[in-house]
Amino acid sequence: MNLDALYGDGPFAPPPPPGTVAVPYQAQDRAKLQLGALTPVNIGVRIPPVDDLARDLPRVGKVAQIGDGRNDENLIVAQLHLAFLRFHNAAVDWVRAHEPERTGVGQVFLRARDLTRWTYQWLCVHDFLETITQPGTVDAVLTNEDDLLDLASRDVPYMPLEFSVAAYRFGHSMVRGTYDWNRNFGRPGNNTAKVATFEQMFQFTGRGGFAGPAQTLPGNWPAEWDRFVDRNSLLDDRFARRIDTHLAFPLSQMVNQVDDPTLPGAIQDLLKHLARRNLLRGYRLGLPTGQAVAEPSPSPRSPVPSSPKVSTRRSSPRCSRGPSLTARRCGSTYFAKPSAMRKATRSALSAAGSSPKPSSDTSDTTPPRT
Numbered sequence: 512m513n514l515d516a517l518y519g520d521g522p523f524a525p526p527p528p529p530g531t532v533a534v535p536y537q538a539q540d541r542a543k544l545q546l547g548a549l550t551p552v553n554i555g556v557r558i559p560p561v562d563d564l565a566r567d568l569p570r571v572g573k574v575a576q577i578g579d580g581r582n583d584e585n586l587i588v589a590q591l592h593l594a595f596l597r598f599h600n601a602a603v604d605w606v607r608a609h610e611p612e613r614t615g616v617g618q619v620f621l622r623a624r625d626l627t628r629w630t631y632q633w634l635c636v637h638d639f640l641e642t643i644t645q646p647g648t649v650d651a652v653l654t655n656e657d658d659l660l661d662l663a664s665r666d667v668p669y670m671p672l673e674f675s676v677a678a679y680r681f682g683h684s685m686v687r688g689t690y691d692w693n694r695n696f697g698r699p700g701n702n703t704a705k706v707a708t709f710e711q712m713f714q715f716t717g718r719g720g721f722a723g724p725a726q727t728l729p730g731n732w733p734a735e736w737d738r739f740v741d742r743n744s745l746l747d748d749r750f751a752r753r754i755d756t757h758l759a760f761p762l763s764q765m766v767n768q769v770d771d772p773t774l775p776g777a778i779q780d781l782l783k784h785l786a787r788r789n790l791l792r793g794y795r796l797g798l799p800t801g802q803a804v805a806e807p808s809p810s811p812r813s814p815v816p817s818s819p820k821v822s823t824r825r826s827s828p829r830c831s832r833g834p835s836l837t838a839r840r841c842g843s844t845y846f847a848k849p850s851a852m853r854k855a856t857r858s859a860l861s862a863a864g865s866s867p868k869p870s871s872d873t874s875d876t877t878p879p880r881t
């Protein structure tokens with residue numbers, strides 16, 4: 512929520528150890544973040560404003576120099592990251608123009624960083640949260656005088672395991688198979704293609720290799736954000752999909768997901784299948800199944816909450832392992848690590864004494880829709 516991925520260790524951090532990525536700041540003006548340039552191409556048309564080429568992430572080779580490389584995994588998130596890099600730089604200009612009392616690079620940087628963070632946080636609460644919840648829910652939480660999130664009883668906020676491993680993954684159902692991305696890959700689509708596919712969204716990033724010789728984003732691929740912010744549009748492929756029990760088909764064959772070709776094929780297939788990964792992750796971390804949450808508690812000593820009220824109380828310093836029919840909590844934030852996932856997958860497969868079915872089998876997801 513503090514946009515750490517945008518700022519890294521800040522403009523005055525000591526040089527990082529060789530081989531590590533550090534967020535680069537502009538040499539001539541250290542209050543500003545570096546941007547990357549588009550690679551001009553002859554396919555399709557240039558996206559307005561055509562003379563503005565600073566519309567890629569900063570890169571060394573193809574590797575994005577950003578605080579969290581996962582933001583370069585697909586083009587939508589990469590371009591959103593870029594939008595915030597540019598927002599910060601515009602905020603620097605605004606501070607210099609409107610608050611001349613802030614002198615020196617450090618003061619200007621800190622003020623612009625605050626403005627950018629606050630804007631992001633405001634958008635999260637008043638745009639994103641209000642959009643995905645029932646009308647009135649956000650206001651009801653914000654104006655409630657009780658400490659609904661139990662913040663007073665803890666030293667530091669933490670993220671409940673149920674949130675990261677289950678609840679917040681609802682977003683996976685919102686992902687589309689195709690998007691009306693820009694005038695080359697979307698409407699009118701008479702230049703290159705009528706849509707941008709999910710696969711292209713993962714190809715046209717540094718992690719996807721840009722699907723060609725370009726070392727930076729090709730000039731026909733920048734986002735046209737006005738397509739995605741017009742709430743009155745009736746065009747489906749400019750919006751997230753409905754939050755429901757369906758997943759877009761490409762999420763069963765995720766690209767850019769397996770970076771270790773030495774893994775057995777069955778495990779590679781599993782790692783590319785998002786529904787299976789989510790289920791396995793929940794299983795390994797001992798989350799209750801949906802059925803267990805819906806049913807009355809099987810044991811009076813470990814009651815499952817019977818109301819949908821969310822409790823964020825800490826009750827156990829460690830996460831439980833293995834399948835569980837009771838609600839358990841993990842006392843600290845859980846961060847997914849690919850190596851841990853691989854280890855968990857191997858161990859779960861060997862405990863189950865079986866291999867997963869090939870990824871073409873989508874029997875554990877509902878029929879795909881795009």
Ligand code: HEM
Binds near residue numbers: 683686788792845846
């Ligand atoms: C193209 C879109 C997306 C792809 C390909 C994707 C893929 C993934 C993958 C591979 C994981 C790790 C799964 C595991 O092994 O545990 C993951 C985790 C997660 N995803 Fe997504 N995801 C996408 C969009 C979203 C959205 C839109 C949301 C929420 C609004 C979301 C929320 C989460 C959460 C909360 C986690 C767990 C993170 C953690 O435990 O640290 N994802 N996603």
